[in-house]
Amino acid sequence: MNRSLASGVFSVVSAKIIVLFVTALSTPLLYRFLGASAFGEYAILLSVFAIYMIFISSGITDGVRKFLAEDRGVANWSEHVVGFYFRLAVLLSVLGALLLVIATRFGLVSAAFGSELSVYFYVLAALVVSAQFRDYARKTLMGFGLERYSEPLKILDKVGFVVIAIPLTYAGVGVMGALAGHLIASLLVAAVGLTLVHRQVPLSCVFSSPPERFPRKKMLTFNSMSIALIFLLMSLYHIDIMMLHRFRESAAVGNYKAALTIAEFLWFVPMAIQTVFVHSTSELWSQNRLREISELASRTTRYTFLVTAVMAVGLAALADVAVPLYFGVEAMPAITPLLLLLPGALGFALARPILAISQGEGTLRYPVAATGGAAMINFVLNAVLIPPFGMEGAAIATSIGYGSMFLFHCWSARHVGFDPLADARLVRATLTAVLAAGPILALSTVITNPWIALAVVPPVGLLIFVTFALLVGALDPAEPFEVLSAFPDPIGAKADEVYRWLVGGESTEASPNWLQSLLFVAGLSLLLSGLAFGILEPGIQTVAP
Template identity: 45%
Template structure:
């Protein structure tokens, strides 16, 4: 899908959000990407269908794989069309439509896919569940989209003045960027599997999955900031971009740091319950991965704002350097230290993304650490770490720790953030005003209590 989608999801969001002062700009961008996406999807589907008809899947993998390849070909078309619809909605600022539809897609897949598996259709049922959920959500997405775009635009001819080369260049560089980013996720697993075998790889992968829980909010920020910053770049609002980037980095660091402290404190309680007591071996790699995962979490929104500018060559250089560091360190450390070496190498590779993308951001023209308030956040983290680790040590039961420590740690950490002015009163008031009425009332009471 990296090749078949070819950066179309990112491109659709970015260029629709720019809304240049050209006649029917939004429609022209949508039509360009819709047609490109459809052609690439059909090519991909035909390749998978041809492979299926050739009988090669059954020969290589065993009986039954032929139908899987055919269904994947169908799924490719559905996923591609859904990608364009979702990208179009986000580019128009309709995340309140695109993201609920994405949740609906996952829910429909779970319901339909699990039902078909339960009734005996196995992997075919899983793939059919994917296809049906994607098809239904795509139809709903285009229904919403064409309330804001002229349906006849699909059939119009794009004018010769439309910057096709610029968009295609963005997409081509996006493929390279996505491949380099993806390599950071998989190189360690590949090396471990080849050099240490299944068991160590399984323990390490378990640690990696838990560590990546920290990316939940940064992933959302990365998704939103690409197209929202693109509109600001197109209007040369560099000061606003620096303000947005630095504020986002500060909030992101404050939140992810809390999650990292909590996960480090509760690792010995959480891992055995989540995976089983035999996975105690995953605890040390998890602790070693956390600093790097924190760095990558902070780099993600910065990365997205750079994408919004469209200067992908600088981002490719930064990501490529981090990928090379990750590759070399994994090759060097895994043969001697196994999964511990993989965790150290990957943590350094992930962490280098933050440093390199801060430098890339400064080169592009914005400062993501302009208002970081690092000393205040450090003070908050030191005090909160003492409280959270102390509370964890005082509780003997893993279950009780997992129930008590997170809410107490969150309350203590939140109070410290406000007392040390990591989040200013004006910013707090602005955040509270965005909450639904019942939550807003409780938040206001909490603020009065703290003050």
């Protein structure tokens, strides 16, 4: 991973951490201020809006960042790309907003979602336009490689939403207050983002016509395939909520959405990598650097597995503690769906970087087919399991659908032309997760005070997990510092010093015996698990709060 690529990932990850933190603070407040039923209505509206915006926005945002990143021999290439997609953004957003207003005015929305939700669709119509240019501005800046600008805009969007929505919902405005937060925040981000784009390329390019050799047809073809891909992806995110709304009351939808919100915290690093890889790997594909792409994909798969697995184990260990503290006692029904969603969320996390690299190649036939297979499994299982089992059925169906994404996209990657499993070490990574799960779950069971558990289990669990990863060979000692050395200074410089010291000091004679390390890890895992479940007696007493 070169420094420029790592810098982009670092910018996106940093922004996602901040957004994750703000989301983590605001979501339980929204849940409490709205209540489970209104929160369920809010979740349904956002799901409908997300799927609707696929046809308005996804081809534009993916297209502008991909084609801006390509090195073309066309004069004023950047100006023509920016102008082409700006004109398309205006046309589609205006048509999309008008269609939504017409559908609401003539009762189509009431027939589909109920009369109590129809008034909110007028706000969603305005949000179509503001969200279109918010996303267009951000993705254009990413296409220029300016993640240092695009990612703070994402933070501004989230903070702006929270500053407006939380007081309004607290004051009793309800779902309308939450939607107003999205609308005003997206307007602000669109204005700031387009100003930053104008500094790179004058927006007067909107009025200039590109030359005959400008690849309009290829760009529109990419748009249509991108729309199909994003639609299938969004169906994985939202079809369970929409189907659950049909068969269960709004409170069940609200609690299920709470479980999804926590499970999706696993994705912030994979999503950051996916966001950067689409346009960053386009250059590697254009230069036919297939070996480098396979190396990048397989190492990313391994790192993603390790990072996401330790988070999933930690969430499983603390679910009984974290959910009621986070959302309140009313959200206790969300615990079981959360546990059922975690395995699938891990599989989806692994699929994200692979999908992004496939998108960078530009031929989306195989990624669309792979995502379509997972989406079909997800849809069928939700239709079968939700009516009899409700939230738990939706969680099982969605988890299987999520997990199948990894298998399908490994198949897709082979057809696209790279191998995401070349250095993935999946057996060792899986062994690490299995062996570490025992001690981490044991630790959470032994500590009976919930606040102490929240303070102790995550850092100690991470230490246990990393130790096991090193012992079984899922992670080499120098690798974390090699990755960090590509990041901006001072992190990069300090990590590079440690990496060079570790590489220079490596000795094959001093390397640990793999079987001895495995036996040690297994013994420690069994010991701590025995302490937790009463098979062995600990030498200390714990006091309940």
